[in-house]
Amino acid sequence: MDKKKQICVIGGGKWGQNHIKTLRQMGNLGGIVESNTQRLEELLKQYPVKGFRDIDEALASGFDGYTVAAPAPLHYELAKKLLENGQNVLVEKPMTLSSETSRDLVEIAERNKVRLMVGHVLLFHPAIRKIKEQIDEGKIGKLYYLYSNRLNLGTVRTEEHVFWSFAPHDISVLDYLVGHPAIQIESKGTKFLQKNVCDYTMTQLTYPDNVHAHIFASWLHPFKEQRLVIIGSKGMFTFEDSSTEKEIKFYDKHIEFEKDLPIKVEKPTEIIPYEKKQPLTEELKYFIENLDQRIEIADGKSGWEVVKVLEKAQKLIDNSQS
Numbered sequence: 194m195d196k197k198k199q200i201c202v203i204g205g206g207k208w209g210q211n212h213i214k215t216l217r218q219m220g221n222l223g224g225i226v227e228s229n230t231q232r233l234e235e236l237l238k239q240y241p242v243k244g245f246r247d248i249d250e251a252l253a254s255g256f257d258g259y260t261v262a263a264p265a266p267l268h269y270e271l272a273k274k275l276l277e278n279g280q281n282v283l284v285e286k287p288m289t290l291s292s293e294t295s296r297d298l299v300e301i302a303e304r305n306k307v308r309l310m311v312g313h314v315l316l317f318h319p320a321i322r323k324i325k326e327q328i329d330e331g332k333i334g335k336l337y338y339l340y341s342n343r344l345n346l347g348t349v350r351t352e353e354h355v356f357w358s359f360a361p362h363d364i365s366v367l368d369y370l371v372g373h374p375a376i377q378i379e380s381k382g383t384k385f386l387q388k389n390v391c392d393y394t395m396t397q398l399t400y401p402d403n404v405h406a407h408i409f410a411s412w413l414h415p416f417k418e419q420r421l422v423i424i425g426s427k428g429m430f431t432f433e434d435s436s437t438e439k440e441i442k443f444y445d446k447h448i449e450f451e452k453d454l455p456i457k458v459e460k461p462t463e464i465i466p467y468e469k470k471q472p473l474t475e476e477l478k479y480f481i482e483n484l485d486q487r488i489e490i491a492d493g494k495s496g497w498e499v500v501k502v503l504e505k506a507q508k509l510i511d512n513s514q515s
Contacts, residue, residue, distance in 0.1 A: 198257040198481050199223030203248060203271055205232050208285060209262035213240055215473050216260075221481055226251050252278055258308070258484050260477070261285060269294040276301040276309065283480045285312040286361045288496035292504050295497040302493055310480050310488045311496030313365035317475040320432050320441050323467040324423065325370055332443065333425025338405040339367055341421050344414040354382060354391035356506055359410040364398075364499045365491070367408070370423065371400045374498040380506035381513055385413060396506050430465075441465040 197220050202212045205227035216222035217240050224243040227233040237244045245251040248271060251259070258281040261271050269289040275282045276298060288311045289295045302309035315321055328336060341363040350358050368374050377399035382391035393411040400406065419435040429444040445460035479490065 197221055200258050201251050201256040203261045204263035205236050212260050212262050215477055223256050224251055272298050276305055276307055279305050279307055281308040281484050283310040288500050292501045295500040299493040299497055308488050309493035311491050313491045314472045314476050315362045315366050316369050316491050318472040319467050319470045321366055324430055334427030336404050337424045339423045340407045342409045342418050344411050344418045346414055347412055349412050355410045355412050356394040357503055360408050361499055363408045364502045367406045371404055373401050375400055378502055378505045380509040382510040
């Protein structure tokens, strides 16, 4: 039996611990890097693997790949060092905090012929994968428009506005479902709670072939909603990840024209079945399975495209507020 690939997790915070726990369950956890000595000791008691205070120590141990789950401001320098040392890397979202540094990581990975993947975990949600499959098979006909609502009360950030905090998931999902990054962006936001941080943003995206989308993000909202809606010429999909049922609904509704008059066609709603799996497990499994191949989903270039949208939206919002 082939020896399982060994992955080292950099960062033992909340999301890093999710990586650690999942990789351990999969039998692929090889090491943990955590600068906080007390936290590292606690993690190693729970997960008896190799532990390191810094990345240089870990590099000497020869792991098959690394996941970077440290705070976002550290993503660039950590991923850069790993890639320059010929290592395969999965870096959490957002990939970096600027399009320039994201592009740099893509170029370093290409130059060193190593795999670079970004932790856009919703691309591995079985419901999103099923919706993509159904769109590609023509279930809803020509794609018209999509929208994503990501709303909640909190957690309010004090340094990054709500679009940077909430929207990376939505941008990655919309790009994935359309099959192309946005070619035009418009964005507006409003600050209520703090002087320099937006609590509410509305961003409109234009894609090739006259496909449109918008993202509504707010952490100043009475209830939690993570809703995705996709409209096509032959029907419509909805998926609400914040609901208990997490159902994909197909609405067999569309408009037809008879003698130049629009006629509504409406048939019963259908629940689209899909296999319930943990997105993080599927993401890490995909990373490991493609360590010696090519990353096609959530690769470095797609992560760079997401950061470009985040950066452009922030500039538009900031300019509108000045």
